[in-house]
Amino acid sequence: MKIVFFGTPSLAVPFLETLVDNPGIQVVAAVTQPDKPVGRRHELAPSPLKRSAQMRGIPVFEFASLKKDPSAVETLKALGADAFVVVAYGKLIPADILNIPRLGCVNVHPSLLPKYRGPSPMQWAIANGDPDTGVTIMQLDEGMDTGPILAFETIGLDDTETLTSLTKKVMATGPALLTSTLKRFAAGEITPIKQDESKATITNLLDREDGRIDWKKGVAGIERMVRAYEGWPGTWTEWNGKRLKVLSVQPTDLKADFPPGTVQVKDGRLMVEGGDGTLEILTIQPEGKAAMPASAFLAGYSEINGATLA
RNA sequence: CGCGGGGUAGAGCAGCCAGGCAGCUCGCCAGGCUCAUAACCUGGAGGUCGCGGGUUCAAAUCCCGCCCCCGCAA
Numbered sequence: 001m002k003i004v005f006f007g008t009p010s011l012a013v014p015f016l017e018t019l020v021d022n023p024g025i026q027v028v029a030a031v032t033q034p035d036k037p038v039g040r041r042h043e044l045a046p047s048p049l050k051r052s053a054q055m056r057g058i059p060v061f062e063f064a065s066l067k068k069d070p071s072a073v074e075t076l077k078a079l080g081a082d083a084f085v086v087v088a089y090g091k092l093i094p095a096d097i098l099n100i101p102r103l104g105c106v107n108v109h110p111s112l113l114p115k116y117r118g119p120s121p122m123q124w125a126i127a128n129g130d131p132d133t134g135v136t137i138m139q140l141d142e143g144m145d146t147g148p149i150l151a152f153e154t155i156g157l158d159d160t161e162t163l164t165s166l167t168k169k170v171m172a173t174g175p176a177l178l179t180s181t182l183k184r185f186a187a188g189e190i191t192p193i194k195q196d197e198s199k200a201t202i203t204n205l206l207d208r209e210d211g212r213i214d215w216k217k218g219v220a221g222i223e224r225m226v227r228a229y230e231g232w233p234g235t236w237t238e239w240n241g242k243r244l245k246v247l248s249v250q251p252t253d254l255k256a257d258f259p260p261g262t263v264q265v266k267d268g269r270l271m272v273e274g275g276d277g278t279l280e281i282l283t284i285q286p287e288g289k290a291a292m293p294a295s296a297f298l299a300g301y302s303e304i305n306g307a308t309l310a
Numbered sequence: 311c312g313c314g315g316g317g318u319a320g321a322g323c324a325g326c327c328a329g330g331c332a333g334c335u336c337g338c339c340a341g342g343c344u345c346a347u348a349a350c351c352u353g354g355a356g357g358u359c360g361c362g363g364g365u366u367c368a369a370a371u372c373c374c375g376c377c378c379c380c381g382c383a384a
Contacts, residue, residue, distance in 0.1 A: 036384070037312090037384060038384065039384085040380090040381095040382095040383090041312085042312060042383085042384070208382090242315095242381090243381065245381085268336090268348060285380085285381085286315095286380095286381085287314095287315070287381045287382085288314075288315035288316055288379095288380055288381050288382095289315080289316070289322095289379085289380060290316095290379065291380095292321085292322070293321090293322095295321085295322085295336080296322045296336085297322070298322080298335085298336090299321065299323070299335050299336050299337090300321090300322035300323030300324085300334090300335075300336095301322080301323075302323095302335070
């Protein structure tokens with residue numbers, strides 16, 4: 001079976017590599033987002049998927065826009081693939097491309113669809129405190145994650161789950177599920193099942209402001225948010241006009257005695273009122289500084305005691 | 311040339327603008343006090359002030375170059 005792989009971030013890489021390593025599958029090309037300016041110097045950097053594909057000698061195509069680039073359809077047709085596989089490509093794929101391969105486009109989505117359609121399903125599952133989520137293999141149609149389902153696998157979430165740990169779980173279970181589903185689907189062994197629209201929920205792309213901590217939100221909700229938004233957009237607050245990244249926290253059994261966001265230093269520990277209780281900050285990163293444990297932070301910034309964070 | 315903060319004792323910071331004894335909190339070591347402590351008291355060790363050059367009677371501090379860490383942005 002010949003496939004073309006569409007993907008961009010590091011999440012997509014193990015999926016590509018598993019397909020490449022499968023003797024029954026031939027990855028004839030990879031399609032990814034063009035190099036983007038990145039880092040402090042705004043240097044152009046290739047996507048993680050592009051690096052991986054190039055190392056494995058797979059031809060890489062980068063289209064600025066699948067919709068507006070008229071050569072995209074012809075180029076992709078010429079590859080003669082049986083299916084396109086899409087894992088976090090980053091752009092919607094237009095209908096005239098979806099219809100090119102005989103088996104259509106097979107997509108991997110890290111949630112149990114129709115729950116959490118859109119770009120941030122793992123973050124939402126953690127932030128909402130769901131007991132489990134999963135990986136869904138589906139056919140793409142013109143909507144955003146609305147196509148019929150081919151297969152899914154449930155992934156359990158524990159109460160210390162972070163975006164990193166969940167991503168690892170998805171990368172551990174997803175590629176095998178994709179490969180087996182692809183083969184069974186090609187053999188005609190799977191009947192796609194339409195999604196139940198009444199149960200659909202949509203996640204938005206997170207931006208920096210989503211990471212600002214609302215100290216009225218409640219201790220449990222804030223703690224889950226810290227785990228869910230790890231890396232991007234991160235969780236942060238402001239003190240004296242400076243940004244403080246809050247990297248890890250721990251709920252306490254102390255009641256809320258002061259307004260939300262009020263800092264109290266107790267026994268050398270950094271406590272913040274969280275609306276319905278008190279949260280301890282364990283790891284923190286002041287703007288312009290490296291991450292540090294709260295004890296180290298307090299050694300140099302003791303005047304934060306009694307301040308209000310926003 | 312995207313914008314900005316930083317590098318000072320093991321950790322976190324102040325000192326720099328306005329040059330003049332190397333400081334603070336914590337940790338560490340020794341001793342003391344206490345029924346007791348993440349408590350208190352006394353003493354102590356620990357420093358190429360990121361690196362190289364320049365100015366000066368004198369540089370952590372001013373000037374030039376370089377290295378490294380980080381926030382924003384993307």
